[in-house]
Amino acid sequence: MRPWLSLLAALFAGVAAANAAAAELRLEVDIPRMAVAEYHAPYLAFWLKHADSGEIVPLGLWYDDQEKWLKDLRLWWRRTGRGQSRPYDGLTGATRRPGTHSVDFSELPALSDLPEGDYQLVVEAAREVGGREVVRLPFQWPATGNKTVRADGEQELGRVQLRLAP
């Protein structure tokens, strides 16, 4: 191999290794406390939407094993949920109580071969006997440096922060 080629190869290998090891996509979600007589923790769904192709990458779902209510995450249901079955794609878990919760999607296999481009991270919340809300966070993948994208919900979601690292 010519010297410059091997240098290039080494560079690419280094980038790939860095991607595999450190590319980071973490989310912090505030679930607001509600002054209501009857409270049920909201169901939450997370997914990525490619800005151009509209392709959906499911990231996760917090629910309480009651499939009856999954359709109330209406956007998630239409985009991806209704085509899935248990166990749902991504990181699934139980619903969370009010407070700030952190979820790290970095290790998801779907992220390791995620094509570069512009995306939206979509968070949808639906609460029984409550409301429904969708929050969208635009970002570029892969990140060129440490980035924080923030959006604020108005009812069912508080502050939502996306933390990215290359």
Added chain:
Amino acid sequence: MKITPFAGTALAALLTLSPAAQAHKLWLLPSHTVVSEAQWITVDASVSNDIFDVDRPFPLQGLTVTGPDGKEAPVDHRFEGHRRSGFDAELSEEGSYRITLFRPMYMAFYQLDGERHRRRGDSAEALLREIPEGAEEMRLSEVMNRLETFATVGAPSDFKPVGKGLELQPVTHPNDLYAGETALFRFLVDGEPAAGVEVEVVPGGSRYRDNHGALTATSDDNGEIKLQWPKAGRYHLEAAYSDDRAAHPKADGRRLQYMGTFEVLPL
């Protein structure tokens, strides 16, 4: 989004002990509320999260349809289906009909082997006999839920208060409600005006909204609330009150609820 095991049955929902905002709302939905000649109407009865979209049935024990003459009107085709209950009611006379489901009950709460339990029954005595030995922290409570709606043939006529539990005494007639107008309703407890009744009013069609869009009010010293109807449609009104006037000496209190369906017409 989870259902507590207790609320898992329709009857349980009928007895849910929560302030004004109650899950799995119970309702009666008449096919017609204002008619210009004598006829049968049909009424859906269901427990649901989506207001006026059926979800689960409930027993129709304690149903009465009272005509303008104060007599019971005929009811036909009572049924309890998979997703709703229902019946037909004959409106044969000019004037207003009150359709009510009223079934006072008792609830017992206790701890047994570290677990919380609840039981319900029509009779406090029978319920107390059912409490297993070794139960701790036993609490008995009276529950009075009134579920109601109205329909009128021709001109509206007045309703006499029942005088038991929490009820709504219409100052504005419940079949004389129009969009943009303001209705005055008075709440009575055992026939007397009750201050501090918490009221929540949810417009129908919540399945198609991201929030319930509830209007809330608290009754004033005369037991009255004013509601301005933002638009035509059917509204679910829920009112709650509690006091210590339970009939049974062992009961520590009374939980009173009123749930009414009101149709507001466009003008």
